[in-house]
Amino acid sequence: MIEAVGLTKRYGDKTAVYNLSFQVRPGAVTGFLGPNGSGKSTTMRMILGLDNPTAGHVTIGGYPYRRLPNAPRQVGALLDAKAVHGGRSARNHLLSLAQLSGIPARRVDEVLGVVGLHQVAGRRSKGFSLGMGQRLGIAAALLGDPQVLLFDEPVNGLDPEGILWVRNLMKSLAAEGRTVFVSSHLMSEMALTADHLIVIGRGQLLADMSVKDFISANSADFARVRTPDTEPQQREKLSAAITEAGGHVLPEQDGALRVTGLPLPRISDIAHDTGVRLWELSPHQASLEEAYMRMTQGAVDYRSTTDQKAGLQQPLPPDVQPPMPVPGQGQPGWYAPPPPQQGGQPFTVPQGAPQAPAGPYGAPGAPAANPYAQAAPQAPQAPAAPPAAPPTAPTASDVTKPEDAR
Known part of the structure; x- marks a missing residue:
């Protein structure tokens, strides 16, 4: 389970994420949606310990990523499929990752078969197409047979057969009791793949509910x-x-x-x-794309002149920017975590969490919601939260775009 509480990230005077709280539960595919520059990539980097939050905290299975024992075998992630040494073959790339994490070498050939690259395992990755690079990145995420998986645009560059394969893979991983968090801009795929949605705009939470409730809350049946x-x-x-x-x-x-x-x-x-x-x-009923466009039209920072002529809503000037609406609040599936407190603890893992089947490197029957309990029985104290964020929400000019946040 992934839990974020009061997550805020600032780069100088720019705010990429502002007071963001949500949960990603095991046993379901959770879609992570938002316009360009909304803070999705920054949020994923904070989950994986690549960026430190300015305020708030985020945990995986109750612990910060950097304190997880042998984290690559607990959490798998695909953030940038191009992060591969072009001179290495697909097998050698995965083999080096396996050796760093103490994963048996036989697992390399297993995941190459899963992603369909076994026939080109000896080719250098610099000759791979965009879709083949995506498959190699997914293989790296699956290498440690982790219980928690994060994917940023996993179908980018894939053909229709590959998109269908990724869709089925996400669903099968969630059916095994794993936590699957997927960021994508393809609404049609999210409608077919995701069970739950977390939508953000300009670094703030817009919605946290099931796909069905999201569509109903943002469209007229x-x-x-x-x-x-x-x-x-x-x-x-x-x-x-x-x-x-x-x-x-x-x-x-x-x-x-x-x-x-x-x-x-x-x-x-x-x-x-x-x-x-x-x-x-x-x-x-409206499609997920129509409902998404209706909710986020006020949080889009870039509009073409054609959009202006069509009368599409423009972002308001910074001095009159209203607080972000939260559609669906109070409806079934709505989740509103408490605000972060000084020196507060992460949420406790609920009892009765679904049991995940044993992987080749895990103990049988390990709880999917907290697969690290045996390795680290004592939860470390969360660091005291920095001074509270200002009461006003960040404006459009204060929000960093993905290319800046990266």
């Missing part, structure tokens, strides 16, 4: 109703009855009706009671 085209009076009759029952009816260009405010069974009953035949009665 409606029912599409169609009556026989040759009987317009039937449509008018049904429209009046639905309005009388408390529904809202809007005509569509093809003659159908868009109904909101009533469930489908109720609409069917009204049509039956009024003697109106239906040609269509179907539920409609």
Whole structure:
């Protein structure tokens, strides 16, 4: 389990992440979404101990990454697939990582087979395509058979077959009780892969809920109703009855009706009671992409002139920037951790966490939520939090972009 509490990161006068709190639970694929420059890469770097937070803390299984015993065998990550010595072959690259972490050499060939690079294992990585480099990066993340996995844009450069393979891989890893945290800009893939979403904008939390709840909270569900085209009076009759029952009816260009405010069974009953035949009665919901665009349109820092002409919302000037909204608060699946306290402790791991199957290097039945309990029975005291962050949220001009944060 990954837990972030009050996470803040500043680079000089620039704020990349501001008071960010969330949990990534085992047994599910958690998608990490946000516009360019929202702080996703910075957050992942803080999780892995590559950057120190200015305030707050983040733990994996209850411990900071740097205090995990043999961390590469506990946590696997893909942040930059190009971080490979081009003169080394795929096998030698993985073999060097395995030797540094005390992983048996036989595991190298296992993961090469998993990612489909076994036939090119002897080729130098500088000759690899973008997709092959991604597969090699995924192999490195899987090398230690870890319980916690982080992937930043894992399908970048992959063909459709490769994208499907990554999707199935993420789901299978989560089904084994592992913690899987995936950052991506492909909404269609997140809709098919993720079970839960964490959405940030300008370094702040926008949503932390299931995919279904996220779409419902950021779109208007409606029912599409169609009556026989040759009987317009039937449509008018049904429209009046639905309005009388408390529904809202809007005509569509093809003659159908868009109904909101009533469930489908109720609409069917009204049509039956009024003697109106239906040609269509179907539920409609926005896609994840539409819901995401609606939520984050005010947190996008770069707009083309074409967007301006189309009337898309622009970021407000820094002096009038409102606090970020938090859609979905109070709905099922909403999670709001307490604010960080001076000298506070990480969250305790809930009892009854799902059990992960034993890997080739792990003890059987190790709890997926805290696979490090036996190796480090005493949780170290968390360092005292720095002075509280200013009450005002960072403005658009204060937020660093990924290329700056890296």
